[in-house]
Amino acid sequence: MKRVQPQVFEEVVATTSLNRPGASDYIDNFVARKHGKEKVTVLDPVLEDILSSTYGIMLYQEQVMQVAQRFGGFSLGKADILRRAMGKKNAKEMHLMREDFITGAMKLGHTEEKANQVFAVMEKFAGYGFNRSHAYAYSALAFQLAYFKTHYPAIFFQVMLNYSSSDYIVDALQMGFEVAPLAINSIPYHDKIAQKKIYLGLKAVKGMPRDFSYWIIENRPFSSIEDFVTRLPKNYKKLSLLTPLVELGLFDEFDKNRQKILVNLPNLFVFVEELGGLFADANYSWTEADDFTEVEKFYKEQELIGVGISVHPLQTLAKQALYPITPITNLTEGAQATLLVEVQKLKVIRTKKGENMAFLQVHDSKSRMDVTVFSDQYRKFSSILSEGKFYYINGKVQSRDGRLQMIAQDLKEAVAERFWIQVKNHEYDKEISNILEQYKGPIPVIIRCEEEQKTVVSTRHFVKKEPALQDKLKEITMKTIYR
Secondary structure, rough: OOOOOOOHHHHHHHHHHOOOHHHHHHHOOOOOHHOOOOOOOOOOOOHHHHHHHHHHOEEEHHHHHHHHHHHOOHHHHHHHHHHHHHHOHHHHHHHHHHHHHHHHHOOOOOHHHHHHHHHHHHHHHHOEOOHHHHHHHHHHHHHHHHHHHHHHHHHHHHHHHOOOOHHHHHHHHHHOOOEOOOOOOOOOOOOEEEOEEEEEEHHHHHOEEEEEEHHHHHHHOOOOOHHHHHOOOOHHOOOHHHHHHOOOOOOOOOOOHHHHHHHHHHHHHHHHHHHHHHHHOOOOOOOOOOOHHHHHHHHHHHHHOOOOOOOOHHHHHHOOOOOOOOHHHHHOOOOOOEEEEEEEEEEEEEOOOOOOOEEEEEEOOEEEEEEOOOHHHHHHOOOOOOOEEEEEEEEEEEEEEOEEEEEEEEEOOOOOEEEEEEEEOOOOOHHHHHHHHOOEEEEEEEEEOOOOOEEEEEEEEEEEOOOOHOOOOOOOOEEEEEE
């Protein structure tokens, strides 16, 4: 749409119709012709008025039928039969139709060669072409939604989130909205937006029954987890119902240790059931447990509602970043920048020269971007590249089809852990360096020199976690620790 820069609604319709197999091969031609950079050519002068609105390119099923009628002498009924045969790729029927089309075209004074050429183009588009009336309806709806999204984003996202939360949350985050923490005493049923904050509702929780959601809303407030479980009807005393609520942090206001709550729920059910009305006079004895990590919380939330609410691991890594990093939203064409991102998708292809290269889809917890890793760089980094890991990626920002992408030049794993080395002085610098070289990995090295009272981050050395490394350094350092 940005490349076409429509001036009239007809061009909006054509642009939405271009994004389909067959027609998509002609996007560059359409753009160039629209802006006067390429001459508009039509298959035959007799078809000029049929194809003029789409710059000589066949986009709609109606155009296929009109060409069959005008060029091949078909009736509209027969033209529609041809369109259906092409759409279903009925080889036998299409063969018969081709013969009829060529015969009809020649009767109208066209050559057999030109008739075959026109039929081949029709065949390519008919199987995928939009019905023009459908294209108009889709375009009108898309145009209206784009207007509301631009000028009334809060209303737009409140409506769309209640329609399909996971598809629109990331989009909303990219536009500056934030997801508010969830709480059992305030969570709504439907998603709501206020003050640029998204309040996700119980409706957004995967597998959450409506009747259970309504019970929560009608019976709150709850004073504690025990109070909630005590008042819970027997048919709702199920781990499968309460587990998502715990994993999303709805009980964090009572106890932030989600793992502890989950571990205790089965016994808490029994405790409440056995004591019944005597619960107020007794206290449940909680079993302690280690909580989930922030990473585990984030991905469990993402699995349940389509977005993580806890601190994203990338946000933690960003606070201790080794390099100046640029948010994806701040990138500009032509910039040299370093990203701190997670690789969501990794696609490896073989080039014409028989070498591997990769296309990455990455995100920095707010925005997504495509990164291209050409063959030379892929050879260097293929051993450490995989989906779900975090990386510093340095490269050049380019624009393609109106979207920014990065060409990767350097890539390093991003990890939260550090390898700390405490030394008295620089006496064993060379020996330490040689040992570190033997254990190359993703973990940054930080060296503390006590005589100088100085701490530096090594730009040369990154290591893997190996007890053997610490053993080798033991005699020539004061202390080493992974932390």
